[in-house]
Amino acid sequence: MPPVPDGTVHPFSPGGPSERGLVTYPEKAVAEYRATGYWTGRTLPAELRAAAHEHADRQALITPEVALTYEELFTLAENFAAGLVEATELWPGDAVMFQMGNVAETVVSYLGCLLAGIRPVCTLPQHGVREISVLARHVGARGLILQADFGRGQLPDQARQLMSDGVITEVVVARGPAFGSALTYDALLRVGEVVDSAHLPYHSLSPDQIAVFQLSGGTTGLPKVAPRLHEEYTYNSVAWATTLNWGPGTVALYPLPIMHNAGISVGLQPALLTGATLVLAPTAGIPALLDLIEATRPDALPLVPPALAVRLLEEPRSRQVDLSSIKTFIVGGQKLALETAERLRDVLGISIRQKFGMAEGMFLVTPSDAGEEVRHHTVGSPISPADEIRILHPDGKSEVPDGALGELCVRGPYTIRGYFRAEQHNAAAFTADGFYRTGDLARRRIVDGMAYYSIDGRIKDVINRGVEKIHADEVEELIMRHPDVVNAALVAMPDKVLGERGCAYLVLKPAAAPPTVASLGVFLLGEGLARYKLPERVELIESLPLSNVGKVAKKALREDIAMKLAAEPHV
Template sequence: MPVDTEIPPTPPSFPLERAEAYRRRGLWTGETLGEALHRAARAHPGRTALVTVEGRLTHAELDERAAAFGAGLLARTSLRAGDRVMFQLGNELETVVAYYGCIRAGVVPVCTLPQHGEREIGRLAEHTGARGHLVQADFRNRDLVGLGQRLQREIDVLDTLIVTRGDAPGTAHAYAGILDAGDERRAREELAAAAIDPDGLVVLQLSGGTTGLPKVAPRRHEEYVYNSRIWAEVLEMTEESVLLHPLPIMHNAGTAAALQPAHLVGGTCVVAPDAEPGRLFDLIAAERVTVVPVVPPAVAIRMLEHERAGHADVSSIRRFVLGGQRPSADLIERLERELGIRALQMFGMAEGMFLYTPPDAPEQARLSTVGTPISPADEVRVLDVTGEGEVPDGELGELACRGPYTINGYYRAAGHNATAFTSDGFYRTGDLVTRHVLDGRAFYAIDGRIKDVINRGAEKIHAEEVEELLVRHPDVRNAAVVAMPDPVLGERVCACLVTAEGAGAPTVDSLGRFLLDQGLAKFKLPERVEVFDAFPLTNVGKVSKKDLRAGVEEKIEKEKAVS
């Protein structure tokens, strides 16, 4: 793969007037994320910071290992402050150490998933100009080391491969070797000398879905610190708090809504390897978990349906926050009735804005909305989908926002930024919302989305990306990917196909094998196939996905009735 070897351009920064206002109000403090975490660790050295399957670390131990990894990174590799490193690691102790270590060294993590395929990682590497790639050797059934080696051969600037939890072949670096090198005096001096700008990039977060090139949200030190601090504040977290996170830790929900908030207040973050309900019940009881943020409805439903649900000890939980899709009053009521958990709603995004239903919210807001902005400096508009004018309260419109932790533009996406942001800097999210004013406060209900994105258990799948690969299949003449309802995951992927003349109908399995060969991630594979002679069209001649979705839903309902 050819790649532009020039240094990627600086992403859009906050307008000077707004940045100065945030600093005057004390929201931005001039600290880098590494400095803020180090200061918190020194204030709470003996308290437990991290619990994983591999063990536990105090704040002092985690701080020391992060510094060692950051120093070793600068001493043993050619990576320097400002370089990008892709993370393909699971929920392991090494992941947290490496993430914080990169931040201490000024190296910018590019947050991906271990499940992402070669095509996705390759495009992301090219788009971000990544020089490094961190992979986990023993991640389930994936050969991430082999993937890393192939991408090194294909992308000229991707010259540093780091391997955790396994052997590092050839020129690759072992995680343990980097950690050991960080104990050398020269390495620590180099770490101390690393120039890190509080207004500079701290992390690149992958936004939901991708069309051609990835959509990457550039997060900056000061605003990312504030994002985590204000989230901890609204959750009323202290050094006594124990937060449980069972989802991929390198999501924005894992970093900005779990790890960083817990550690900035001196609390504990329990990182579960997965969301298996029995394991979650064990961890909640053993660690006396008090906060479980950003729980997708699928995880909550599985907890309710688990055989231990009726007698599991969840009495320590003080905040249980549902996120990931529109509210479900029935699910909230079941959690309270069957588990004794009072659930709250939230809505967050890699681009920044968090909405949350605080404990004192009216019951109507808790059951039917995703809440209100978490920061007094957050600004929200509900816009007419065809322009920049606002719609009245109670009417459906597009959620638009700006504030002290919402990005001002995607990374290397000038064309997209021209339409994704208003003329005065409000981010148009593509989500359809209705504003409800209750007891003098504004609460927002998610009512759908404009963007063609499928929300499968809080994982965003862009339909166009899957369609682009489906039409490469020799038996497929046209393809349209739509969401089909699912009681656990919210939505699943359905592939609607028009087949080539004389071709047989592809199956879910055969399509899955084909798409995996094309480098698509497994979680994006279609789970149902519908074949059409021709697609229904809108009055302007475009494929009517609304009609396709309605037809698929009708078939599913009929199948349920028969069974």
């Protein structure tokens, strides 16, 4: 790590360059959260390291390839951190993009960055050059950690392009050879083995600064990036673990992308902060999942998307595997069909709980001892006594009565107070007193005197494909670059497995050849769109319907595609 040039402000100093664009908590709220013990005055890496010391001999991480105790895992993480400090040009306060899958190297690298005072940016390996470029420039990231053997092996070539474009200057390659000025994961570990880890930068961090960047959505124009601060992000994970009664002896199996807010805050950090064991599935494929259930006997699956629950039911082998160890089976991502919940109960003997959460913070979950009216029809209640929820009228000023539909607005000790460097977004997304306007339509339901919440739609133009959010405006902007397209609208169409998929309504130039799903996909991939965001149906239309205020009437388009799907024969 180079010395800070003379005359410059260190990036990690209070008010330094790395904190500009951060909307933080009011001093009164900070004092309240610390006085009540929700916030501890300690940083995230300090809390993780303390937990690792306490549980040194317990199993921390299991993958199909390795099993590591807390001592083994954090020794690797400290070596990785020391390697970053010694062998790269990264400073504490720098941001590093992640394009990694569910492998042990991802966990080590994430923890190593925290210990080195470097901020992980939780991007996905499916993101392309364009998306990584936009996000890196927005958060000021100079580094990239990639898994060379992920997917079709495209990530090294993408990294070369990012380096050639001057977007990224430091690259670490895991599970593959180095190229150009890139360093390998193994080389960093070797460097770190001979460095004294007692003076790693995390010892001098401030708990009120940014620990991690989480992507909320959008990589066209101004991204929406959630800056997660040390104390609040730690509390988010601890509150989740406390709600689920995790501790030494808990075995949690996580099958979704770990470098995602859900993976970090409902899987990785809650486990490692409480002495539990995290079993990391390499994919969400049912055969691999069943293999790990048989091998590790987990008692918790803390986040299962409805699509995965449906596939579990459809897999005949599920009826042959002993699932009795699973006491906590939490479904989230979008609303679970009642039929699916009942079949999980009747066919596999699984009692589901439902969850709602967001990169911005707030988590809700149904209690383990609640009846089916609550577990099957709501997403429960907040995980912290300090969480605040308002269900607001469309005017954004008044609250609706219990049972009425309104916008879910939230505030609390782990919900951000503003997106990073995004004044325009923040003006629309947050109330004057700091409540985040989620854009989700919700109801407060009173059952046996207790308040629970259901999510019954949304205001935002977002497609929930499984657990991934697709922002329609981002895809539409790229579709409009197609030489044959005059106008375009992307809307959600219902899907029994993923919940929703994207359908593109296109207005074409006269005599233009109609694009297919495949040809439109090829075009959009060429524009740098991630594969999971591609439209999965194309509808041609003479003109897009407009509302009475001149906006595209997407409600009419959603109704149109729903009717067409309902009329088509089921395969």
